[in-house]
Amino acid sequence: MPKTPVDQIVAGPIEPGVKKKNPILVVDGVRRTFGGLTAVNVDHVEIPAGAVTALIGPNGAGKTTFFNLLTGFDKPNEGSWNFKGENLAGVPAFKVARRGMVRTFQLTKALSLMKVIDNMLLGATKQPGENMFRALFPFTWKQREADVEERAQSLLARFKLDAKKDDYAGSLSGGQRKLLEMARALMSDPDLVMLDEPMAGVNPALTQSLLHHILDLKEQGMTVLFVEHDMHVVQEIADWVIVMAEGKVVAEGPPSTVMSDPAVIDAYLGAHHDTDLGTISGQLEVAEEMESDLIRHEVEEEAAHDGK
Amino acid sequence: MDFNFIWLSLGEIASPTTAAYALATIGLVVHFGFTGLLNFGQAGFMAVGGYAFAIATLKFDAPLPMAVLATILASALFALILGIPTLRLRADYLSIVTIAASEIIRLSVKTSELTDITGGATGLNGAAKTFNAINPFPKGNYGFGVLTYTADQLWVRVVGWTLVALACLVVFLLVRSPWGRVVKGIREDEDAVRSLGKNVFSYKMQALIFGGVLGGLAGMLFILPRSLQPDNYGTQLTFFLYTIMLLGGATTVFGPVIGSMIFWVTLSLSDGLLALGINSGILPITSVQQGPVRFIIVGVALALLVVFRPQGILGNKKEVFFSA
Numbered sequence: 001m002p003k004t005p006v007d008q009i010v011a012g013p014i015e016p017g018v019k020k021k022n023p024i025l026v027v028d029g030v031r032r033t034f035g036g037l038t039a040v041n042v043d044h045v046e047i048p049a050g051a052v053t054a055l056i057g058p059n060g061a062g063k064t065t066f067f068n069l070l071t072g073f074d075k076p077n078e079g080s081w082n083f084k085g086e087n088l089a090g091v092p093a094f095k096v097a098r099r100g101m102v103r104t105f106q107l108t109k110a111l112s113l114m115k116v117i118d119n120m121l122l123g124a125t126k127q128p129g130e131n132m133f134r135a136l137f138p139f140t141w142k143q144r145e146a147d148v149e150e151r152a153q154s155l156l157a158r159f160k161l162d163a164k165k166d167d168y169a170g171s172l173s174g175g176q177r178k179l180l181e182m183a184r185a186l187m188s189d190p191d192l193v194m195l196d197e198p199m200a201g202v203n204p205a206l207t208q209s210l211l212h213h214i215l216d217l218k219e220q221g222m223t224v225l226f227v228e229h230d231m232h233v234v235q236e237i238a239d240w241v242i243v244m245a246e247g248k249v250v251a252e253g254p255p256s257t258v259m260s261d262p263a264v265i266d267a268y269l270g271a272h273h274d275t276d277l278g279t280i281s282g283q284l285e286v287a288e289e290m291e292s293d294l295i296r297h298e299v300e301e302e303a304a305h306d307g308k
Numbered sequence: 309m310d311f312n313f314i315w316l317s318l319g320e321i322a323s324p325t326t327a328a329y330a331l332a333t334i335g336l337v338v339h340f341g342f343t344g345l346l347n348f349g350q351a352g353f354m355a356v357g358g359y360a361f362a363i364a365t366l367k368f369d370a371p372l373p374m375a376v377l378a379t380i381l382a383s384a385l386f387a388l389i390l391g392i393p394t395l396r397l398r399a400d401y402l403s404i405v406t407i408a409a410s411e412i413i414r415l416s417v418k419t420s421e422l423t424d425i426t427g428g429a430t431g432l433n434g435a436a437k438t439f440n441a442i443n444p445f446p447k448g449n450y451g452f453g454v455l456t457y458t459a460d461q462l463w464v465r466v467v468g469w470t471l472v473a474l475a476c477l478v479v480f481l482l483v484r485s486p487w488g489r490v491v492k493g494i495r496e497d498e499d500a501v502r503s504l505g506k507n508v509f510s511y512k513m514q515a516l517i518f519g520g521v522l523g524g525l526a527g528m529l530f531i532l533p534r535s536l537q538p539d540n541y542g543t544q545l546t547f548f549l550y551t552i553m554l555l556g557g558a559t560t561v562f563g564p565v566i567g568s569m570i571f572w573v574t575l576s577l578s579d580g581l582l583a584l585g586i587n588s589g590i591l592p593i594t595s596v597q598q599g600p601v602r603f604i605i606v607g608v609a610l611a612l613l614v615v616f617r618p619q620g621i622l623g624n625k626k627e628v629f630f631s632a
């Protein structure tokens with residue numbers, strides 16, 4: 001899947017809050033405080049439709065809280081946001097999902113005491129048997145059940161979980177649970193998939209296949225917004241990168257250039273004011289966290305230079 | 309020596325009380341086992357159902373179908389009142405509110421201001437009159453030996469166990485349906501289910517009402533062969549129901565039936581055995597201590613069960629709650 005060119009994404013000069021040509025999600029003035037702490041304070045941000053957007057930022061930047069707010073799992077102090085042109089502020093989480101915006105969680109929520117296939121079937125929509133009275137009359141929902149089971153099977157096969165279909169979800173490995181959670185979210189055929197750290201804790205052998213799955217989603221016309229720490233991953237699959245720090249969107253841009261944005265370097269370094277940046281080891285430590293070859297190179301080059 | 313108690317104990321298997329406890333426990337399984345709702349006030353639901361039935365019958369001269377309807381509506385309303393403020397909150401709020409509400413019911417009906425309606429501390433007598441009036445069995449004795457029943461005793465057994473069978477059937481159909489899948493998902497992680505587009509609050513409310521109505525009907529069944537006594541609905545009743553549920557298996561449909569039978573047979577057998585031991589001077593306890601000691605035996609049996617078969621007698625090892 002080729003990357004979406006920048007000029008097809010933006011409709012203006014690249015800066016935080018830049019307008020997009022075809023935004024699927026538009027956020028305005030969303031603020032969330034916990035006591036004295038402002039966890040999220042986003043003036044304006046737009047998520048481009050049909051592209052893969054990475055949301056990055058140091059720990060505690062407010063990425064998860066931002067996800068929670070947008071998906072109705074938390075309520076902001078103020079702010080509004082539109083999804084596919086419809087207001088989503090104040091809409092409860094389950095309705096947000098029904099409108100085509102689904103999410104996964106940073107801490108995987110596999111339903112452990114249920115079978116893998118039942119996890120999947122739970123993601124299906126329009127199942128009349130989920131009504132308590134119809135549930136008593138299987139002939140009213142068996143047909144739909146057969147249809148969604150077929151869809152579940154093919155998704156499981158795609159995610160290489162079909163052999164585990166009848167196992168309890170609790171018996172899966174961490175990476176497999178991430179895959180299951182993602183596959184389950186796809187059961188409803190969403191428009192926007194929001195993944196909170198989908199690669200965290202996934203064994204490296206699975207990472208590549210996860211990346212392919214994310215690109216697959218784009219190929220099928222879905223929009224992806226994902227939180228990620230690994231810059232290699234971001235460089236590899238993201239069309240667009242949004243950088244958050246201390247609750248704000250501090251930078252936006254294509255993955256090739258955004259990491260050299262001074263605001264981004266500030267954001268990451270700012271999170272390390274207690275690290276001694278005067279020493280090379282301190283700088284390397286920060287660079288490690290960013291996992292950015294770019295910066296690591298810069299620091300090492302500088303060191304070599306200084307050493308001469 | 310008199311070994312009749314063995315027969316009497318076996319008679320507990322089919323007694324209406326066993327059926328009532330089984331029915332109330334099926335409600336608890338819907339709450340706790342399948343939906344993960346911590347209802348510590350099932351005794352309150354039984355009280356509400358029992359009082360609704362008795363008051364409708366005795367104070368308003370309601371015909372039987374109306375009294376049954378009153379039982380169902382009152383327990384559904386009780387569930388609604390408890391559920392609306394708590395089901396959006398963390399799971400523990402429901403448990404606190406249900407245990408408090410069931411005690412409030414028990415203490416309120418005893419107040420002298422309500423004696424005209426509730427019968428006060430002495431309760432209500434004769435609520436089974438409309439029920440026994442439609443008894444299709446001709447007068448006479450049924451059964452054999454010590455297990456001989458009057459026509460009314462037979463009638464309440466037949467109806468009681470029919471109710472239990474119906475409840476089992478409905479729960480069986482529900483837990484194997486997509487509805488059952490959603491509530492089991494809620495038991496596991498309600499946020500995950502919410503993220504998949506399900507109205508979690510509505511499902512929890514449905515489960516609370518359904519299990520509560522089963523509790524209410526159990527309360528009605530419980531008073532058909534006896535008078536209505538407010539102190540029968542203390543918190544210990546709820547904990548007996550939990551004992552039965554864990555005995556039979558918290559995530560099973562038929563576990564409550566097996567659990568209730570074992571519970572009552574064990575109580576009755578140990579009672580008989582203890583009496584035998586005391587009368588023949590083998591056991592160094594008095595007959596006053598006999599009552600509490602039976603519960604110690606049941607408690608020890610439950611502790612052993614949780615250690616050796618934590619999923620309950622019918623439960624599936626993989627769905628056990630008490631795993632490390």
Ligand SMILES: Nc1ncnc2c1ncn2[C@@H]1O[C@H](COP(=O)(O)OP(=O)(O)O)[C@@H](O)[C@H]1O
Nearest residue numbers: 034037039057058059060061062063064065066
């Ligand atoms: N429920 C909460 N109560 C109090 N503080 C919170 C809560 N959730 C998040 N925070 C705080 O908000 C900030 C942003 O957290 P989070 O959104 O989890 O960051 P990220 O996902 O970017 O690492 C952190 O400082 C965190 O401690």
Ligand SMILES: [Mg+2]
Nearest residue numbers: 063064065106
């Ligand atoms: Mg996070």
